[in-house]
Amino acid sequence: MIGRRGVVVVGASAGGLSTVEALRRQGHAGPVTVVGAEKHPPYDRPPLSKQVLSGAWEPDRARLRPDSALAESGAEFVYGDPAVGLDADALTVHTASGRRLHAEAVVVATGLRPRTLPGQAELAGAHVLRSLEDALALREELGHGARVAVVGDGVLGTEIAATARGTGAEVTLVGPQSAPMTAQLGPRAAALLADLHTERGIRLRLGTGVSGLCGSGGRVTGVRLADGEVLPADTVVVAIGADPATAWLQGSGLATDDGLVCDSRCRAAEGVYAVGDVARWHHEDLGSIRLENRTNATEQAAAAAAGILGGGAAYRPVPYFWTDQFDVKVQIYGRPTADADFDVVEGEIGGGRFVAEYRRGGAVTAVLGWRMPKQARLRAAAALNNRAPVAP
Amino acid sequence: MRIGVDEDRCCGAGQCALIAPEVFDQRDEDGIVVVLDDAPPEDARAAVREAASVCPAAAIGLDESR
Ligand SMILES: Cc1cc2nc3c(=O)[nH]c(=O)nc-3n(C[C@H](O)[C@H](O)[C@H](O)COP(=O)(O)OP(=O)(O)OC[C@H]3O[C@@H](n4cnc5c(N)ncnc54)[C@H](O)[C@@H]3O)c2cc1C
Numbered sequence: 001m002i003g004r005r006g007v008v009v010v011g012a013s014a015g016g017l018s019t020v021e022a023l024r025r026q027g028h029a030g031p032v033t034v035v036g037a038e039k040h041p042p043y044d045r046p047p048l049s050k051q052v053l054s055g056a057w058e059p060d061r062a063r064l065r066p067d068s069a070l071a072e073s074g075a076e077f078v079y080g081d082p083a084v085g086l087d088a089d090a091l092t093v094h095t096a097s098g099r100r101l102h103a104e105a106v107v108v109a110t111g112l113r114p115r116t117l118p119g120q121a122e123l124a125g126a127h128v129l130r131s132l133e134d135a136l137a138l139r140e141e142l143g144h145g146a147r148v149a150v151v152g153d154g155v156l157g158t159e160i161a162a163t164a165r166g167t168g169a170e171v172t173l174v175g176p177q178s179a180p181m182t183a184q185l186g187p188r189a190a191a192l193l194a195d196l197h198t199e200r201g202i203r204l205r206l207g208t209g210v211s212g213l214c215g216s217g218g219r220v221t222g223v224r225l226a227d228g229e230v231l232p233a234d235t236v237v238v239a240i241g242a243d244p245a246t247a248w249l250q251g252s253g254l255a256t257d258d259g260l261v262c263d264s265r266c267r268a269a270e271g272v273y274a275v276g277d278v279a280r281w282h283h284e285d286l287g288s289i290r291l292e293n294r295t296n297a298t299e300q301a302a303a304a305a306a307g308i309l310g311g312g313a314a315y316r317p318v319p320y321f322w323t324d325q326f327d328v329k330v331q332i333y334g335r336p337t338a339d340a341d342f343d344v345v346e347g348e349i350g351g352g353r354f355v356a357e358y359r360r361g362g363a364v365t366a367v368l369g370w371r372m373p374k375q376a377r378l379r380a381a382a383a384l385n386n387r388a389p390v391a392p
Numbered sequence: 393m394r395i396g397v398d399e400d401r402c403c404g405a406g407q408c409a410l411i412a413p414e415v416f417d418q419r420d421e422d423g424i425v426v427v428l429d430d431a432p433p434e435d436a437r438a439a440v441r442e443a444a445s446v447c448p449a450a451a452i453g454l455d456e457s458r
Contacts, residue, residue: 021445044450046403061401064450294448295405302446322403329404329423373404373423381410 005031007308008093008101009075010083011109011245012036014044014294015276017064018301019107020075026302026309032075033103035095037082037110040132041070046294048135049156050324053163055139059132083110086252091271105308108249108260108274109301112242112292117151117213125220126213126236129160141235144168149223149231151210152239153180155323158193160237162325165202172203172231174210174223184321186336186358189368192349193325200326205231210240244278244290259290264314266304273304284316286335293321318384322373329373333380334358334366346375355379393437394455395430395444401451408447412439425451431458 007023009016012034020032036042042064051057070077078099085094086106093101114128127138138160142148146169150161153175161173161180173180179190180197194204209226213236222232246256254268255261259280262268266281274281276297280290291300299317306312322331340358347354347370355376358366364383369376395415404423408416415436417426432440444452 018446025442025445046449047401295407295446298446298448320405322405324403331404371422374406374409374418374420377406377410377418377423 005102005104007032007105007107008091008103009034009107009109010086010093011111011276011278012038012042012077012079013109013111013276013297014042014064015109015111015278015297015301016107017042018298019109019275019305020073022302022305023308024073026305026311028305028309029074032073033078033101034075035078035081035083035093035099035101037080038131039080041065041067041077041079043132044294045130048132049129049159049163052132052135053129053139053142053160054166059136062132083248086249086254086272088252088254088269088272103271105271105273107301107304107308108246108268108272108278109276109297110245110248111277113245114238114242115240117210117238117240119213119215120238122218123213123215123220124218125234126215126238128238129156130242138235138237142167142169145170147232147234148172148237149174149233149235150237150239151175151223152237152241153177153182153206154239154241155181155184155321157237157239158197159323159325160239161197161202162200164237165197165200166326169235170203171201172205172233173197174205174208174225174231176207176209178207180204180206181323182338184332184336185330185368186338186340186342188342189330189336189356189370192370193330196326196328242277242292244280246278261288264316265307265312266300266315267307273307275300275304281315284314286316286319289319291317291319293319295320318380320380328352328371329369331369331373331376332366333368333376334364334384336366336368340365345379347372357383393432393440394458395427395432395440396453396455397425397427398451398453399424401449403449403451405448408443408452411443411446412436415440416443 158180179194182190260274262281303315367380
């Protein structure tokens with residue numbers, strides 16, 4: 001059981017907040033301290049590339065909980081004071097301001113740091129999108145007539161391109177794949193997404209890498225493609241992935257390898273757990289994985305809380321994410337692969353709403369919903385039996 | 393307990409309908425949350441609290457004073 005020294009959670013966002021609430025729900029009444037690098041109370045990231053970026057929401061709406069709910073949790077929240085070190089044997093967290101927090105269990109929920117292109121930091125108009133500040137800075141530059149290049153054809157880049165286009169900007173999406181989100185959707189659905197983006201006026205410049213940014217007088221002027229062509233732009237968004245925020249764990253003796261390495265119960269060492277985007281753990285069906293999605297942060301927090309309180313079981317969720325692009329909500333359960341058969345099982349592609357199943361060797365490996373959220377969830381529950389399919 | 397939902401925040405993941413199916417459902421046409429019983433009975437409340445806590449869009453509010 002956890003006694004007087006309680007639990008210290010590092011990272012005050014979706015994963016950190018969910019850990020606090022899961023501990024309370026599961027009966028832990030003792031102390032919990034949450035230390036966060038950001039100066040804000042916990043806020044949600046998915047709206048940053050949707051309602052906040054479009055201007056539909058003011059930043060306050062992205063908050064995850066009102067002050068009253070944070071106070072009711074009985075946890076102490078410390079903002080603007082990043083952890084700078086962990087003594088994993090003594091279970092002590094050191095922060096930038098000099099705090100030393102002793103715990104009986106430490107939960108690492110520090111998320112990701114976006115990757116950048118060389119020279120990006122010195123160029124005004126070149127953006128990443130991870131934090132609220134990032135979203136507000138980018139939003140300033142969008143709107144009718146702005147020439148925006150989005151570098152990166154993954155989920156985030158593709159979604160940002162759609163939202164930016166919705167503000168009236170002239171948007172070009174650049175990336176190495178033949179269609180946006182091919183790695184996440186497989187070729188058939190990615191082709192539909194490419195059609196959607198083209199119909200709505202986004203210029204797709206795909207199948208090519210980016211070699212760097214162009215600038216003049218400290219301001220970005222365009223993107224240089226691998227084939228030498230330069231795409232002129234007033235604003236460039238770089239969405240080329242992100243790395244787990246584990247630098248502060250250097251010297252802790254804990255294993256990091258594209259994430260803090262954990263066992264099947266999200267435990268990195270005796271008394272140390274990881275949840276959310278930063279956690280790489282052994283998924284009993286899928287092997288060593290790390291998920292970067294919103295529901296995982298919350299579900300993994302519940303699994304870690306159970307482990308801390310002496311119960312718990314192997315954490316083996318069906319991976320799930322959604323993305324909103326124009327008026328289309330795409331949802332993916334499981335892990336689509338390029339070689340899977342793709343069959344529409346409800347609705348119709350032509351009708352603009354459908355659910356599709358991905359199959360390999362006869363077994364359903366993933367379910368996709370296209371503007372059909374409820375039906376996709378029910379199909380996934382039935383077809384995947386709440387179990388993740390075996391890794392390819 | 394009284395339940396209030398913010399449809400504008402709802403992201404249609406359906407976690408609430410999975411956790412407390414007697415209290416939450418989703419609209420067929422767009423997956424947005426539907427509250428079936430906004431004053432749930434005692435024995436449903438633990439599940440409702442969990443649903444509110446794990447909602448990936450923080451779209452469910454609970455008033456415990458009523
Ligand atoms: C723009 C955007 C849009 C997204 N849209 C979707 C979507 O539509 N659907 C979906 O499923 N997922 C989406 N995601 C992913 C989802 O938001 C993440 O999976 C989720 O935020 C992960 O939560 P987390 O708590 O693990 O990490 P984070 O939310 O990254 O939080 C980590 C926190 O830890 C802090 N921190 C870092 N280092 C330290 C330190 N040393 N000490 C203290 N604190 C530290 C960080 O500042 C941050 O506040 C989106 C992400 C982004 C950025």
